Amino acid sequence: MRTALVIGTGLIGTSAALALAGRGVVVHLRDHDPERARTAAAIGAGTDEPPDGPVDLVIVAVPPAHVATALADAMRAGSARGYLDVASVKGGPRRELEALGLDLTSYIGTHPMSGKERSGPLAGSADLFEGRPWVLTPTRDTDTEVLNLALELVALCRAVPVVMDADAHDRAVALVSHTPQLLSSMVAARLQEADETAVRLCGQGIRDVTRIAASDPRMWVDILSANPGPVADVLSGVAADLDETVRALRALQSADESKRQGGVEGIEDVLRRGNAGRARVPGKHGAGPAAYEIVAVLISDRPGELARIFADAGRAGVNIEDVRIEHATGQQAGLVQLMVEPSAVTILTASLRERGWSIRQ
Structure with missing residues (x-):
């Protein structure tokens, strides 16, 4: 070319x-x-x-x-x-x-x-x-x-x-791309009129779920208009799960022990199916998600801090498999979550402590 x-x-x-x-x-x-x-x-x-x-x-x-x-x-x-x-x-x-x-x-x-x-x-x-x-x-x-x-x-x-195949592709992206965009937007929409005290409690979980809700609405209207049937099919299944989950949560409020137990089983079922589905999402190099351990380190919001912690991990001979940063609301600090192989946790923790880093459980 x-x-x-x-x-x-x-x-x-x-x-x-x-x-x-x-x-x-x-x-x-x-x-x-x-x-x-x-x-x-x-x-x-x-x-x-x-x-x-x-x-x-x-x-x-x-x-x-x-x-x-x-x-x-x-x-x-x-x-x-x-x-x-x-x-x-x-x-x-x-x-x-x-x-x-x-x-x-x-x-x-x-x-x-x-x-x-x-x-x-x-x-x-x-x-x-x-x-x-x-x-x-x-x-x-x-x-x-x-x-x-x-x-x-x-x-x-x-x-x-x-x-x-083209139609198989459209069904696949409805599940792994288009529906997640709508669900992210739906969760983020709950924040629009939420009390300010609730919004200030936002942590990494809500940030992860709503990240793609920042996307351009006009672009997504175009995309969803071109694939409405497969997306509606996936959302229909999600809606059924939502209905069952709502019923299970209502049952947990019941004074009837058998109804409460049914509610527990309903919640547990959707959570376990979520575990099973998440386990199928490809991880590093396309393999299944590995069982990494997290070493959480307190880090200040200053230039060069991330580079320093990565360099110190390298000196310890530990490969950082993935990383996340959880920011502290209203503070110039946060937690860096270093994902490593389980066998590397003890070595990395000891080495970082020796170099003055504050490790959090």
């Missing part, structure tokens, strides 16, 4: 363009808002000048509702050897293209499973896709050259290719 045209310079389009430009591909940028394309060009994602002729690959990075139109325009203009989109929904756009009577041998639907709460070209990053799954949805009609171009794009972005 020597040349590419990216249509749509939001987060995903700009990030892909930055990755390609950084690896020597000549990238042309186009957006319905020319200012966004100029912004992407200014940060090194390519040029907002149109290509002189056909490019190797057109990458359409527009909202799902506009994917088919943008692809059709590019294909009818003979803009490239191959065409792909990066929308988060795959079945709908392909069916729209088929209905337009286009030859789809030069097209493949794709979806990089990566993103941020921020949007727009300035949120773009060349390493956004690194190590992340990038779904490809070829059909028997897809030309081998186009599949190879898509695989080259994934490799240049340092992502991991995953081949799926």
